[in-house]
Amino acid sequence: MLKDILPPFTLGLSPMDDVTTKEYRQICRRFGADVLYTEFVASDALVRDVEKSYDKASFAPMERPIGIQIFGNEQGPLVDAAQRMESFQPDFIDINWGCPMKKVAGKGGGSGILADIPKMISITSAIVKAVKTPVTVKTRLGYDEKSKPIVEIAERLQDVGIQMIAIHGRTKQQMYRGDADWTLIGKVKENPRMTIPVFGNGDINSVEKLLEYKNRYGVDGILVGRHAVGNPFFFRECKQALNGEQVTLPTMQEKVGVCKEHLLAMCENIGESRAIPIMKKFYARYFLAVPGFKPYKLKLMETKTSEQVLSILKDVGDNL
Ligand SMILES: Cc1cc2nc3c(=O)[nH]c(=O)nc-3n(C[C@H](O)[C@H](O)[C@H](O)COP(=O)(O)O)c2cc1C
Structure with a gap:
């Protein structure tokens, strides 16, 4: 089980295209990031054997535990891509059901899938069945302000066999606007039916906020994105604070x-x-x-x- 190889509270580097390359991931690992993800890799490109996409999926042993993140909008290529990615032996394969960018979500991939939850569940289920590697999902609260069914989605994804869920506290429509709303992430974690690790994500930009949100929402892990760009030192600061040690800032x-x-x-x-x-x-x-x-x-x-x-x-x- 993936849960068994993750620390009780997991501090992770959130996947970011063109940012979380293996070189940067390795630096963040050294500074204390417990879990890493590759940049998102297009399932269509993997299926077409595009070499650059295979490069994106590669990683070094010191990066474990690491997930390869794939995105797409159709079951066939996503299942095929997940199977191909098994040969890299990642610790988990993450499905990106959270990207709001037009070129991804506009075609029904990433957070675009939140307009069709049955499809999200059935593709995820097909991927889980097709691979032996643990499958995880990174997603958002819902499609828009009127539809934020993340509590139900998380349960249904767990029921089809995913082993961890990371939730960015915004909707697809919001893109990166407004503040991330962690109350629903907290509700997912509070749901007594949930047994898989629940990670929260969004707007963590200080050690104080990390500690506060960890305690307030009881999540099993937190992923840090933008605040960790060019700031791998943040992982050390968080780790020190979590251990009750004095925080040292980089010189x-x-x-x-x-x-x-x-x-x-x-x-x-x-x-x-x-x-x-x-x-x-x-x-x-x-x-x-x-x-x-x-x-x-x-x-x-x-x-x-x-x-x-x-x-x-x-x-x-x-x-x-
Ligand atoms: C430049 C950039 C690239 C991103 N690329 C990805 C990606 O490839 N996969 C993914 O799941 N999320 C991606 N995200 C979203 C982040 O992982 C994260 O969910 C989001 O930025 C919110 O967290 P933060 O407030 O800590 O940055 C990206 C975000 C940024 C800013």
Whole structure:
């Protein structure tokens, strides 16, 4: 059972496209993320043998426990993709029933499935039956303000055999607007029929909030997304707080060092030309709220080679 390999309270890195690549996941693991997910991988692309999608699904042994997340809108390719992913031997296969982006949800995949719950349940059931690997689901509260049946959905998904559910406290319609509503996540957890781990997700952006939501909603785990972008240190801070220890914040040298390590690992694995644009999403996050960083950020945005980035990062370390 998946439950047996997860810590009693699981602090996880939420899957994020173009962010939670293996290089970044490994850094977050080192800082204390208990569970990792790959970026979402398109079932259609896996079925068509698209090499880049197979790369996205690959991971290193130190990343365990890890789930490969797949998305799609039709049972055939999703089942096929899940079966193909078994050869990677992930600890779980996660179905993305939560993405609100038009190119996914507009076609009925991701959170688009929340408009057709029977289909969501039957595809999930077919995937569970088709693989030996534990299957999990990441989803949202419901389709829109008028329909938030997550308590019922979670029960039905558990009944067809999923082994963990992660819930982002927003609806499909909300995208990322408004605040995540954790009260319904708490209701799912309170439901006496639920026996699988229930993870909450959405808007965790401080150690205090993590502790407060863990205690208030009683969830078995929390996934951190945006606040962990360029901030792997957050996992260490949370772990320290959870253990009742003094929280240590990263020094500037540590930030520079980890950012550099991230860049070099990306360049090594996917090549400089692909790594440089992806890394541009991270710089402002690694050095968030650092006084005087802005001119360096502007320079980093213009970089084309890792040598240029390394030289600017050195200046950041020396001067800020
Ligand atoms: C850039 C970005 C990419 C994302 N990609 C995925 C994804 O591939 N799969 C997924 O389930 N959720 C994805 N999400 C959603 C996050 O995992 C998470 O559910 C959401 O951001 C709410 O959590 P947070 O408030 O901690 O960020 C993505 C979010 C962002 C911001």
